[in-house]
Amino acid sequence: MMDLAxxxxxxxxxxxxxxxxxxxxxxxxxxxxxxxxxVSLTARRGDVVAIIGGSGSGKSTCLRCINFLxxxxxxxxxxxxxxxxxxxxxxxxxxxxxERVRSRLGMVFQAFNLWTHRTLLENVIEVPVHVLGVxxxxxxxxxxxxxxxVGLADKAATYPAFLSGGQQQRAAIARAxxxxxxxxxxxxxxxxxxxxxxxxVLTVIRDLAAEGRTxxxxxxxxxxxxxxxxxxxxxxxxxxxxxGPPDQVFGAPRSERLKQFLKxxx
Amino acid sequence: xxALRAWLLPHRIVMIGLFAALVLWCAFALRWDWIxxxxxxxxxxxxxxxxxxxxxxxxxxxxxxxxxLAQAVGPWYLATPARVFCTVIRGTPLLLQIWxxxxxxxxxxxxxxxxxxxxxxxxxxxxxxxxxLALTLSYAGYEGEVMRGAFASVxxxxxxxxxxxxxPRFTMFRRIWLPQAIxxxxxxxxxxxxxxxxxxPLVATIAIVEIYAVASRVRQDTFIxxxxxxxxxxxxxxxxxxxxxxxxxxEARVPVKGH
Numbered sequence: 001m002m003d004l005a006x007x008x009x010x011x012x013x014x015x016x017x018x019x020x021x022x023x024x025x026x027x028x029x030x031x032x033x034x035x036x037x038x039v040s041l042t043a044r045r046g047d048v049v050a051i052i053g054g055s056g057s058g059k060s061t062c063l064r065c066i067n068f069l070x071x072x073x074x075x076x077x078x079x080x081x082x083x084x085x086x087x088x089x090x091x092x093x094x095x096x097x098x099e100r101v102r103s104r105l106g107m108v109f110q111a112f113n114l115w116t117h118r119t120l121l122e123n124v125i126e127v128p129v130h131v132l133g134v135x136x137x138x139x140x141x142x143x144x145x146x147x148x149x150v151g152l153a154d155k156a157a158t159y160p161a162f163l164s165g166g167q168q169q170r171a172a173i174a175r176a177x178x179x180x181x182x183x184x185x186x187x188x189x190x191x192x193x194x195x196x197x198x199x200x201v202l203t204v205i206r207d208l209a210a211e212g213r214t215x216x217x218x219x220x221x222x223x224x225x226x227x228x229x230x231x232x233x234x235x236x237x238x239x240x241x242x243x244g245p246p247d248q249v250f251g252a253p254r255s256e257r258l259k260q261f262l263k264x265x266x
Numbered sequence: 267x268x269a270l271r272a273w274l275l276p277h278r279i280v281m282i283g284l285f286a287a288l289v290l291w292c293a294f295a296l297r298w299d300w301i302x303x304x305x306x307x308x309x310x311x312x313x314x315x316x317x318x319x320x321x322x323x324x325x326x327x328x329x330x331x332x333x334x335l336a337q338a339v340g341p342w343y344l345a346t347p348a349r350v351f352c353t354v355i356r357g358t359p360l361l362l363q364i365w366x367x368x369x370x371x372x373x374x375x376x377x378x379x380x381x382x383x384x385x386x387x388x389x390x391x392x393x394x395x396x397x398x399l400a401l402t403l404s405y406a407g408y409e410g411e412v413m414r415g416a417f418a419s420v421x422x423x424x425x426x427x428x429x430x431x432x433x434p435r436f437t438m439f440r441r442i443w444l445p446q447a448i449x450x451x452x453x454x455x456x457x458x459x460x461x462x463x464x465x466x467p468l469v470a471t472i473a474i475v476e477i478y479a480v481a482s483r484v485r486q487d488t489f490i491x492x493x494x495x496x497x498x499x500x501x502x503x504x505x506x507x508x509x510x511x512x513x514x515x516x517e518a519r520v521p522v523k524g525h
Contacts, residue, residue: 067430069429099434100432102429102432103431104432106431107427109423109427111423113426115428116421116520117446126441127433130433130441131431131437159520161521179431
Protein backbone atom coordinates (compact mmCIF):
# COMPACT_ATOMS: atom_id res chain seq x y z
CA MET A 1 0.00 0.00 0.00
CA MET A 2 1.41 3.32 1.00
CA ASP A 3 3.70 4.56 3.65
CA LEU A 4 4.42 8.02 4.86
CA ALA A 5 8.02 8.62 3.97
CA UNK A 6 9.74 10.19 6.87
CA UNK A 7 12.46 12.34 5.45
CA UNK A 8 15.46 10.86 7.22
CA UNK A 9 18.33 10.80 4.74
CA UNK A 10 19.46 7.39 5.98
CA UNK A 11 16.08 5.89 5.35
CA UNK A 12 15.38 7.63 2.06
CA UNK A 13 18.61 6.25 0.64
CA UNK A 14 17.12 2.78 0.72
CA UNK A 15 14.66 3.33 -2.08
CA UNK A 16 12.99 0.02 -2.60
CA UNK A 17 12.65 -1.29 -6.11
CA UNK A 18 8.88 -1.39 -6.06
CA UNK A 19 8.52 2.32 -5.44
CA UNK A 20 7.09 4.12 -8.45
CA UNK A 21 7.02 7.63 -7.04
CA UNK A 22 8.58 9.04 -3.90
CA UNK A 23 8.31 12.66 -2.85
CA UNK A 24 10.34 13.83 0.13
CA UNK A 25 9.92 17.02 2.08
CA UNK A 26 8.68 18.98 -0.93
CA UNK A 27 8.51 22.75 -0.58
CA UNK A 28 7.18 25.15 -3.16
CA UNK A 29 6.78 28.91 -2.93
CA UNK A 30 5.38 31.35 -5.46
CA UNK A 31 7.14 34.53 -4.37
CA UNK A 32 6.23 34.99 -0.71
CA UNK A 33 3.34 32.56 -0.89
CA UNK A 34 4.32 29.13 0.39
CA UNK A 35 2.07 26.65 -1.39
CA UNK A 36 3.72 23.42 -0.26
CA UNK A 37 5.19 23.28 3.23
CA UNK A 38 7.04 19.99 3.32
CA VAL A 39 5.10 17.20 1.65
CA SER A 40 6.25 13.58 1.59
CA LEU A 41 4.46 10.73 -0.10
CA THR A 42 5.21 7.42 -1.74
CA ALA A 43 3.34 5.40 -4.34
CA ARG A 44 4.38 1.80 -4.86
CA ARG A 45 3.94 0.04 -8.17
CA GLY A 46 0.28 -0.75 -8.74
CA ASP A 47 -0.94 1.75 -6.18
CA VAL A 48 -3.82 4.08 -6.92
CA VAL A 49 -3.29 7.13 -4.74
CA ALA A 50 -6.06 9.73 -4.63
CA ILE A 51 -5.23 13.25 -3.53
CA ILE A 52 -8.13 15.35 -2.28
CA GLY A 53 -8.43 18.76 -0.71
CA GLY A 54 -9.93 22.20 -1.14
CA SER A 55 -8.87 24.55 -3.88
CA GLY A 56 -5.59 26.26 -3.03
CA SER A 57 -4.57 23.43 -0.74
CA GLY A 58 -1.55 22.66 -2.95
CA LYS A 59 -2.65 19.29 -4.29
CA SER A 60 -2.32 20.20 -8.00
CA THR A 61 0.96 22.00 -7.40
CA CYS A 62 2.30 18.89 -5.68
CA LEU A 63 1.35 16.72 -8.67
CA ARG A 64 2.90 19.22 -11.10
CA CYS A 65 6.12 19.28 -9.07
CA ILE A 66 6.53 15.54 -9.56
CA ASN A 67 7.34 15.98 -13.26
CA PHE A 68 8.73 19.48 -12.74
CA LEU A 69 5.99 21.34 -14.59
CA UNK A 70 6.39 23.45 -11.47
CA UNK A 71 9.91 23.82 -10.18
CA UNK A 72 10.08 22.79 -6.52
CA UNK A 73 11.72 25.19 -4.10
CA UNK A 74 13.33 22.28 -2.29
CA UNK A 75 12.84 18.59 -1.60
CA UNK A 76 13.49 15.32 -3.40
CA UNK A 77 11.62 13.63 -6.23
CA UNK A 78 12.44 9.98 -6.94
CA UNK A 79 10.78 8.26 -9.90
CA UNK A 80 11.21 4.49 -10.20
CA UNK A 81 14.28 4.62 -7.95
CA UNK A 82 15.91 7.43 -9.96
CA UNK A 83 16.22 10.73 -8.16
CA UNK A 84 15.74 13.82 -10.34
CA UNK A 85 18.91 15.83 -9.87
CA UNK A 86 18.19 19.31 -8.58
CA UNK A 87 20.29 22.42 -8.20
CA UNK A 88 20.23 24.35 -4.95
CA UNK A 89 17.40 26.57 -6.24
CA UNK A 90 15.25 23.58 -7.17
CA UNK A 91 15.70 23.78 -10.94
CA UNK A 92 16.50 20.49 -12.64
CA UNK A 93 20.25 19.92 -12.94
CA UNK A 94 20.08 17.75 -16.04
CA UNK A 95 17.59 18.49 -18.80
CA UNK A 96 18.39 15.13 -20.42
CA UNK A 97 17.60 13.21 -17.25
CA UNK A 98 14.40 15.17 -16.65
CA GLU A 99 13.23 14.52 -20.22
CA ARG A 100 13.93 10.80 -19.82
CA VAL A 101 12.04 10.61 -16.53
CA ARG A 102 9.14 12.67 -17.88
CA SER A 103 8.78 10.38 -20.88
CA ARG A 104 7.90 7.55 -18.47
CA LEU A 105 5.17 9.52 -16.71
CA GLY A 106 1.79 9.75 -18.42
CA MET A 107 0.19 13.06 -17.54
CA VAL A 108 -3.51 13.82 -17.96
CA PHE A 109 -4.51 17.47 -17.56
CA GLN A 110 -7.64 19.14 -16.30
CA ALA A 111 -7.99 21.01 -19.62
CA PHE A 112 -7.04 17.91 -21.73
CA ASN A 113 -4.34 19.88 -23.61
CA LEU A 114 -4.57 17.73 -26.72
CA TRP A 115 -2.51 19.32 -29.48
CA THR A 116 -5.13 21.19 -31.44
CA HIS A 117 -3.32 21.14 -34.79
CA ARG A 118 -3.18 17.34 -34.92
CA THR A 119 -5.80 14.63 -35.26
CA LEU A 120 -6.45 12.22 -32.40
CA LEU A 121 -4.25 9.56 -34.02
CA GLU A 122 -1.45 12.09 -34.55
CA ASN A 123 -1.80 13.20 -30.92
CA VAL A 124 -1.42 9.64 -29.68
CA ILE A 125 1.61 8.76 -31.85
CA GLU A 126 3.38 12.12 -31.38
CA VAL A 127 5.42 11.22 -28.29
CA PRO A 128 6.19 7.59 -29.21
CA VAL A 129 7.45 8.65 -32.66
CA HIS A 130 9.18 11.95 -31.89
CA VAL A 131 10.43 11.37 -28.35
CA LEU A 132 10.78 7.61 -27.91
CA GLY A 133 11.84 6.81 -31.48
CA VAL A 134 9.17 4.20 -32.24
CA UNK A 135 8.48 3.69 -35.94
CA UNK A 136 5.40 5.45 -37.26
CA UNK A 137 3.68 2.26 -38.41
CA UNK A 138 4.20 0.53 -35.09
CA UNK A 139 3.07 3.57 -33.11
CA UNK A 140 -0.04 3.98 -35.27
CA UNK A 141 -0.98 0.34 -34.84
CA UNK A 142 -0.68 0.61 -31.07
CA UNK A 143 -2.46 3.98 -31.06
CA UNK A 144 -5.48 2.46 -32.79
CA UNK A 145 -5.67 -0.24 -30.11
CA UNK A 146 -5.57 2.45 -27.40
CA UNK A 147 -8.13 4.67 -29.15
CA UNK A 148 -10.36 1.64 -29.52
CA UNK A 149 -9.95 0.92 -25.85
CA VAL A 150 -11.19 4.39 -24.88
CA GLY A 151 -13.99 4.09 -27.44
CA LEU A 152 -12.65 6.56 -30.00
CA ALA A 153 -11.35 4.35 -32.83
CA ASP A 154 -13.86 5.93 -35.23
CA LYS A 155 -12.59 9.43 -34.34
CA ALA A 156 -8.91 8.75 -35.09
CA ALA A 157 -8.86 11.21 -38.02
CA THR A 158 -10.81 13.93 -36.18
CA TYR A 159 -9.30 17.12 -34.77
CA PRO A 160 -9.78 17.75 -31.03
CA ALA A 161 -11.92 20.87 -31.55
CA PHE A 162 -14.68 18.71 -33.04
CA LEU A 163 -14.98 16.47 -29.97
CA SER A 164 -16.79 16.80 -26.65
CA GLY A 165 -14.78 17.38 -23.49
CA GLY A 166 -15.31 13.77 -22.43
CA GLN A 167 -14.04 12.49 -25.77
CA GLN A 168 -11.03 14.80 -25.63
CA GLN A 169 -10.16 13.63 -22.14
CA ARG A 170 -10.45 9.99 -23.16
CA ALA A 171 -8.15 10.70 -26.10
CA ALA A 172 -5.74 12.44 -23.73
CA ILE A 173 -5.70 9.28 -21.61
CA ALA A 174 -4.91 7.24 -24.74
CA ARG A 175 -2.07 9.67 -25.47
CA ALA A 176 -0.70 9.14 -21.95
CA UNK A 177 -1.02 5.35 -22.30
CA UNK A 178 0.83 5.41 -25.62
CA UNK A 179 4.17 5.94 -23.87
CA UNK A 180 3.54 2.83 -21.75
CA UNK A 181 4.01 4.91 -18.60
CA UNK A 182 5.46 3.52 -15.39
CA UNK A 183 3.02 5.80 -13.55
CA UNK A 184 0.16 8.05 -14.53
CA UNK A 185 -0.51 11.52 -13.15
CA UNK A 186 -4.09 12.76 -13.30
CA UNK A 187 -4.59 16.45 -12.55
CA UNK A 188 -8.32 16.85 -11.84
CA UNK A 189 -9.24 14.97 -15.02
CA UNK A 190 -12.99 15.56 -14.75
CA UNK A 191 -13.12 19.07 -13.30
CA UNK A 192 -13.51 20.79 -16.68
CA UNK A 193 -16.24 18.43 -17.89
CA UNK A 194 -19.98 18.89 -18.08
CA UNK A 195 -21.59 16.68 -15.42
CA UNK A 196 -23.06 14.25 -17.96
CA UNK A 197 -19.59 13.60 -19.44
CA UNK A 198 -17.81 12.81 -16.17
CA UNK A 199 -18.98 9.20 -16.12
CA UNK A 200 -17.37 8.13 -19.41
CA VAL A 201 -13.96 9.41 -18.29
CA LEU A 202 -14.21 7.83 -14.85
CA THR A 203 -15.09 4.51 -16.49
CA VAL A 204 -11.81 4.60 -18.42
CA ILE A 205 -9.80 5.52 -15.31
CA ARG A 206 -11.54 2.78 -13.32
CA ASP A 207 -10.45 0.24 -15.95
CA LEU A 208 -6.86 1.41 -15.68
CA ALA A 209 -6.97 1.09 -11.89
CA ALA A 210 -8.36 -2.41 -12.22
CA GLU A 211 -5.48 -3.54 -14.42
CA GLY A 212 -2.99 -2.49 -11.75
CA ARG A 213 -1.63 0.76 -13.18
CA THR A 214 0.25 3.03 -10.83
CA UNK A 215 -1.72 6.25 -10.62
CA UNK A 216 -1.63 9.51 -8.75
CA UNK A 217 -5.04 11.08 -9.03
CA UNK A 218 -5.88 14.61 -7.91
CA UNK A 219 -9.65 14.70 -7.89
CA UNK A 220 -12.83 16.29 -6.59
CA UNK A 221 -14.84 13.11 -7.19
CA UNK A 222 -15.03 11.78 -3.63
CA UNK A 223 -17.20 8.79 -4.38
CA UNK A 224 -14.87 7.76 -7.17
CA UNK A 225 -11.76 8.26 -5.04
CA UNK A 226 -13.24 6.07 -2.32
CA UNK A 227 -14.08 3.40 -4.86
CA UNK A 228 -10.82 3.12 -6.85
CA UNK A 229 -8.06 4.35 -4.54
CA UNK A 230 -5.83 2.15 -2.39
CA UNK A 231 -4.73 5.16 -0.45
CA UNK A 232 -6.22 8.63 0.03
CA UNK A 233 -4.29 11.77 0.94
CA UNK A 234 -6.03 14.89 2.21
CA UNK A 235 -4.22 18.18 1.57
CA UNK A 236 -4.87 21.33 3.56
CA UNK A 237 -2.80 24.52 3.59
CA UNK A 238 0.12 23.00 1.72
CA UNK A 239 0.49 20.04 4.05
CA UNK A 240 -0.78 16.50 4.21
CA UNK A 241 -3.42 16.84 6.91
CA UNK A 242 -4.53 13.23 6.97
CA UNK A 243 -4.08 10.07 4.95
CA GLY A 244 -4.95 6.42 5.00
CA PRO A 245 -7.05 3.74 3.33
CA PRO A 246 -10.21 5.18 1.70
CA ASP A 247 -12.62 3.64 4.19
CA GLN A 248 -10.73 5.22 7.05
CA VAL A 249 -10.30 8.65 5.46
CA PHE A 250 -13.89 8.88 4.24
CA GLY A 251 -15.56 6.71 6.89
CA ALA A 252 -13.74 7.71 10.04
CA PRO A 253 -11.91 10.99 9.51
CA ARG A 254 -9.90 12.10 12.51
CA SER A 255 -8.95 15.69 11.80
CA GLU A 256 -11.51 18.44 12.24
CA ARG A 257 -10.52 20.02 8.89
CA LEU A 258 -11.13 16.81 6.96
CA LYS A 259 -14.50 16.33 8.66
CA GLN A 260 -15.47 19.87 7.64
CA PHE A 261 -14.16 19.32 4.10
CA LEU A 262 -16.06 16.07 3.61
CA LYS A 263 -19.22 17.70 4.92
CA UNK A 264 -18.84 20.60 2.50
CA UNK A 265 -18.34 18.46 -0.61
CA UNK A 266 -20.95 15.79 0.04
CA UNK B 267 -29.11 24.32 -60.95
CA UNK B 268 -29.62 26.63 -57.98
CA ALA B 269 -26.11 27.95 -58.58
CA LEU B 270 -27.07 28.84 -62.16
CA ARG B 271 -30.32 30.41 -61.06
CA ALA B 272 -28.44 32.57 -58.58
CA TRP B 273 -26.63 34.16 -61.52
CA LEU B 274 -29.88 34.85 -63.35
CA LEU B 275 -31.18 37.48 -60.93
CA PRO B 276 -31.95 40.75 -62.78
CA HIS B 277 -29.34 42.89 -61.01
CA ARG B 278 -26.67 40.26 -61.61
CA ILE B 279 -27.51 40.03 -65.32
CA VAL B 280 -27.17 43.80 -65.58
CA MET B 281 -23.82 43.76 -63.77
CA ILE B 282 -22.48 40.92 -65.93
CA GLY B 283 -23.64 42.76 -69.04
CA LEU B 284 -21.93 45.97 -67.98
CA PHE B 285 -18.71 44.10 -67.21
CA ALA B 286 -18.78 42.30 -70.56
CA ALA B 287 -19.35 45.61 -72.34
CA LEU B 288 -16.40 47.14 -70.51
CA VAL B 289 -14.12 44.26 -71.47
CA LEU B 290 -15.27 44.39 -75.09
CA TRP B 291 -14.80 48.15 -75.23
CA CYS B 292 -11.29 47.77 -73.80
CA ALA B 293 -10.52 45.05 -76.31
CA PHE B 294 -11.68 46.96 -79.41
CA ALA B 295 -11.40 50.66 -78.58
CA LEU B 296 -7.95 50.57 -77.00
CA ARG B 297 -4.58 49.87 -78.58
CA TRP B 298 -3.10 46.44 -77.94
CA ASP B 299 -0.89 46.11 -81.03
CA TRP B 300 2.22 46.65 -78.90
CA ILE B 301 1.67 43.39 -77.04
CA UNK B 302 3.39 40.95 -79.44
CA UNK B 303 6.55 43.03 -79.47
CA UNK B 304 6.76 43.36 -75.69
CA UNK B 305 5.38 39.93 -74.72
CA UNK B 306 8.79 38.28 -74.16
CA UNK B 307 9.96 41.18 -71.99
CA UNK B 308 6.65 41.16 -70.09
CA UNK B 309 6.93 37.44 -69.36
CA UNK B 310 10.45 38.00 -68.13
CA UNK B 311 9.14 40.84 -65.94
CA UNK B 312 6.37 38.69 -64.50
CA UNK B 313 8.90 35.97 -63.77
CA UNK B 314 11.14 38.50 -61.98
CA UNK B 315 8.24 39.84 -59.93
CA UNK B 316 7.22 36.35 -58.81
CA UNK B 317 10.82 35.35 -58.16
CA UNK B 318 11.39 38.45 -56.02
CA UNK B 319 8.16 37.84 -54.14
CA UNK B 320 8.86 34.18 -53.41
CA UNK B 321 12.52 34.59 -52.45
CA UNK B 322 11.96 37.64 -50.22
CA UNK B 323 8.89 36.27 -48.44
CA UNK B 324 10.55 32.91 -47.76
CA UNK B 325 13.81 34.47 -46.54
CA UNK B 326 11.90 37.20 -44.70
CA UNK B 327 9.71 34.68 -42.93
CA UNK B 328 12.73 32.60 -41.89
CA UNK B 329 14.10 35.79 -40.31
CA UNK B 330 10.73 36.65 -38.79
CA UNK B 331 10.68 33.42 -36.74
CA UNK B 332 13.71 34.29 -34.56
CA UNK B 333 12.63 37.96 -34.50
CA UNK B 334 9.19 36.97 -33.19
CA LEU B 335 10.56 34.39 -30.79
CA ALA B 336 13.12 36.80 -29.35
CA GLN B 337 10.43 39.39 -28.71
CA ALA B 338 7.91 36.91 -27.31
CA VAL B 339 10.10 34.95 -24.89
CA GLY B 340 13.70 36.02 -25.40
CA PRO B 341 16.00 37.60 -22.81
CA TRP B 342 16.23 41.40 -22.98
CA TYR B 343 19.50 41.40 -24.90
CA LEU B 344 17.77 39.55 -27.77
CA ALA B 345 14.30 41.04 -27.36
CA THR B 346 15.43 44.67 -27.45
CA PRO B 347 17.44 44.51 -30.71
CA ALA B 348 14.61 42.53 -32.33
CA ARG B 349 12.05 45.12 -31.22
CA VAL B 350 14.26 47.99 -32.42
CA PHE B 351 14.74 46.30 -35.80
CA CYS B 352 11.00 45.75 -36.28
CA THR B 353 10.20 49.30 -35.20
CA VAL B 354 12.74 50.87 -37.55
CA ILE B 355 11.66 48.73 -40.51
CA ARG B 356 7.96 49.37 -39.90
CA GLY B 357 8.51 53.05 -39.18
CA THR B 358 10.34 54.00 -42.37
CA PRO B 359 9.20 53.90 -46.02
CA LEU B 360 10.30 50.83 -47.96
CA LEU B 361 11.37 53.08 -50.83
CA LEU B 362 13.79 54.81 -48.48
CA GLN B 363 15.15 51.45 -47.27
CA ILE B 364 15.74 50.30 -50.85
CA TRP B 365 17.58 53.49 -51.72
CA UNK B 366 19.62 53.52 -48.52
CA UNK B 367 20.79 49.97 -49.17
CA UNK B 368 21.37 50.39 -52.89
CA UNK B 369 22.96 53.83 -52.93
CA UNK B 370 24.40 53.65 -49.41
CA UNK B 371 25.88 50.16 -49.27
CA UNK B 372 26.35 50.19 -53.02
CA UNK B 373 28.67 53.18 -52.82
CA UNK B 374 30.33 52.04 -49.58
CA UNK B 375 31.41 48.62 -50.85
CA UNK B 376 33.67 49.75 -53.75
CA UNK B 377 35.82 51.72 -51.29
CA UNK B 378 37.11 48.48 -49.80
CA UNK B 379 39.56 46.65 -52.05
CA UNK B 380 38.95 43.29 -50.35
CA UNK B 381 35.28 43.53 -51.27
CA UNK B 382 36.09 44.69 -54.81
CA UNK B 383 38.42 41.73 -55.22
CA UNK B 384 36.13 39.18 -53.64
CA UNK B 385 34.17 36.48 -55.46
CA UNK B 386 30.94 38.25 -54.54
CA UNK B 387 31.84 41.51 -56.26
CA UNK B 388 30.29 40.64 -59.65
CA UNK B 389 26.98 40.22 -57.79
CA UNK B 390 27.40 43.20 -55.47
CA UNK B 391 27.78 45.46 -58.51
CA UNK B 392 24.28 44.56 -59.63
CA UNK B 393 21.04 45.97 -58.28
CA UNK B 394 19.13 42.80 -57.47
CA UNK B 395 21.03 41.76 -54.30
CA UNK B 396 20.07 45.11 -52.74
CA UNK B 397 16.46 44.70 -53.87
CA UNK B 398 16.29 41.21 -52.40
CA LEU B 399 17.91 42.39 -49.16
CA ALA B 400 15.60 45.38 -48.75
CA LEU B 401 12.40 43.44 -49.50
CA THR B 402 13.53 40.57 -47.25
CA LEU B 403 14.30 42.85 -44.31
CA SER B 404 11.01 44.65 -44.80
CA TYR B 405 8.97 41.44 -44.78
CA ALA B 406 10.98 40.17 -41.79
CA GLY B 407 10.25 43.38 -39.87
CA TYR B 408 6.50 43.21 -40.37
CA GLU B 409 6.21 39.44 -39.95
CA GLY B 410 8.52 39.46 -36.92
CA GLU B 411 5.85 41.50 -35.21
CA VAL B 412 3.10 39.15 -36.43
CA MET B 413 5.04 36.08 -35.22
CA ARG B 414 5.67 37.70 -31.84
CA GLY B 415 1.93 37.81 -31.28
CA ALA B 416 1.44 34.34 -32.74
CA PHE B 417 4.08 32.74 -30.51
CA ALA B 418 2.65 34.46 -27.44
CA SER B 419 -0.88 33.35 -28.29
CA VAL B 420 -0.17 29.61 -28.30
CA UNK B 421 -1.94 28.23 -25.23
CA UNK B 422 0.30 27.44 -22.27
CA UNK B 423 -1.29 24.00 -21.92
CA UNK B 424 -0.18 22.99 -25.43
CA UNK B 425 3.44 23.55 -24.48
CA UNK B 426 3.02 22.05 -21.00
CA UNK B 427 1.67 18.85 -22.55
CA UNK B 428 4.81 18.58 -24.68
CA UNK B 429 7.04 19.24 -21.66
CA UNK B 430 5.16 16.76 -19.49
CA UNK B 431 5.90 13.97 -21.99
CA UNK B 432 9.61 14.75 -22.01
CA UNK B 433 9.74 16.34 -25.43
CA PRO B 434 13.14 17.99 -25.97
CA ARG B 435 12.93 21.76 -26.39
CA PHE B 436 13.74 21.90 -30.09
CA THR B 437 11.33 19.06 -30.91
CA MET B 438 8.64 20.86 -28.94
CA PHE B 439 9.34 24.04 -30.89
CA ARG B 440 9.35 22.30 -34.26
CA ARG B 441 6.38 19.99 -33.68
CA ILE B 442 4.05 21.99 -31.43
CA TRP B 443 4.88 25.63 -30.86
CA LEU B 444 5.92 26.77 -34.36
CA PRO B 445 3.15 24.96 -36.29
CA GLN B 446 0.51 26.35 -33.95
CA ALA B 447 1.94 29.87 -34.17
CA ILE B 448 2.03 29.69 -37.97
CA UNK B 449 -1.53 28.38 -38.02
CA UNK B 450 -2.61 31.39 -35.96
CA UNK B 451 -0.64 33.80 -38.14
CA UNK B 452 -1.64 32.39 -41.55
CA UNK B 453 -4.59 34.72 -42.29
CA UNK B 454 -2.40 37.74 -41.48
CA UNK B 455 0.57 36.32 -43.39
CA UNK B 456 -1.64 35.85 -46.46
CA UNK B 457 -2.63 39.51 -46.44
CA UNK B 458 0.93 40.64 -45.79
CA UNK B 459 2.22 38.56 -48.70
CA UNK B 460 -0.21 40.34 -51.03
CA UNK B 461 1.11 43.64 -49.63
CA UNK B 462 4.63 42.41 -50.35
CA UNK B 463 3.60 41.67 -53.95
CA UNK B 464 2.33 45.22 -54.29
CA UNK B 465 5.59 46.56 -52.81
CA UNK B 466 7.74 44.90 -55.49
CA PRO B 467 7.30 47.74 -58.09
CA LEU B 468 9.43 49.93 -55.83
CA VAL B 469 12.55 48.06 -56.94
CA ALA B 470 11.95 49.41 -60.45
CA THR B 471 13.47 52.62 -59.04
CA ILE B 472 16.86 50.90 -58.82
CA ALA B 473 16.68 49.69 -62.39
CA ILE B 474 15.34 46.19 -61.91
CA VAL B 475 13.11 45.25 -64.81
CA GLU B 476 10.20 43.49 -63.17
CA ILE B 477 6.69 43.70 -64.55
CA TYR B 478 6.03 47.30 -63.49
CA ALA B 479 9.25 48.44 -65.16
CA VAL B 480 8.16 46.68 -68.35
CA ALA B 481 4.93 48.70 -68.37
CA SER B 482 6.95 51.89 -67.92
CA ARG B 483 9.23 50.87 -70.77
CA VAL B 484 6.23 50.39 -73.07
CA ARG B 485 4.97 53.85 -72.17
CA GLN B 486 8.34 55.47 -72.84
CA ASP B 487 8.84 53.67 -76.14
CA THR B 488 5.34 53.99 -77.58
CA PHE B 489 3.66 56.85 -75.68
CA ILE B 490 0.78 54.46 -74.95
CA UNK B 491 -0.09 55.18 -71.30
CA UNK B 492 -3.26 53.49 -70.12
CA UNK B 493 -3.28 50.11 -71.86
CA UNK B 494 -0.04 48.81 -70.29
CA UNK B 495 -1.20 50.05 -66.89
CA UNK B 496 -4.56 48.28 -67.29
CA UNK B 497 -2.84 45.06 -68.22
CA UNK B 498 -0.45 45.56 -65.31
CA UNK B 499 -3.39 45.82 -62.91
CA UNK B 500 -4.79 42.56 -64.28
CA UNK B 501 -1.43 40.81 -63.82
CA UNK B 502 -1.18 41.91 -60.17
CA UNK B 503 -4.81 40.94 -59.57
CA UNK B 504 -4.21 37.44 -60.93
CA UNK B 505 -1.08 36.91 -58.82
CA UNK B 506 -2.85 38.28 -55.72
CA UNK B 507 -5.79 35.97 -56.41
CA UNK B 508 -3.49 32.95 -56.70
CA UNK B 509 -1.80 33.91 -53.43
CA UNK B 510 -5.15 34.21 -51.65
CA UNK B 511 -6.17 30.82 -53.02
CA UNK B 512 -2.91 29.22 -51.90
CA UNK B 513 -3.17 30.64 -48.39
CA UNK B 514 -6.78 29.50 -48.11
CA UNK B 515 -5.63 25.97 -48.96
CA UNK B 516 -2.92 26.18 -46.28
CA GLU B 517 -5.38 27.45 -43.69
CA ALA B 518 -7.82 24.65 -44.47
CA ARG B 519 -5.26 21.97 -43.62
CA VAL B 520 -6.33 22.19 -39.99
CA PRO B 521 -10.12 22.47 -39.99
CA VAL B 522 -11.60 24.99 -37.58
CA LYS B 523 -14.88 24.31 -35.87
CA GLY B 524 -17.71 26.38 -37.29
CA HIS B 525 -16.33 26.67 -40.83
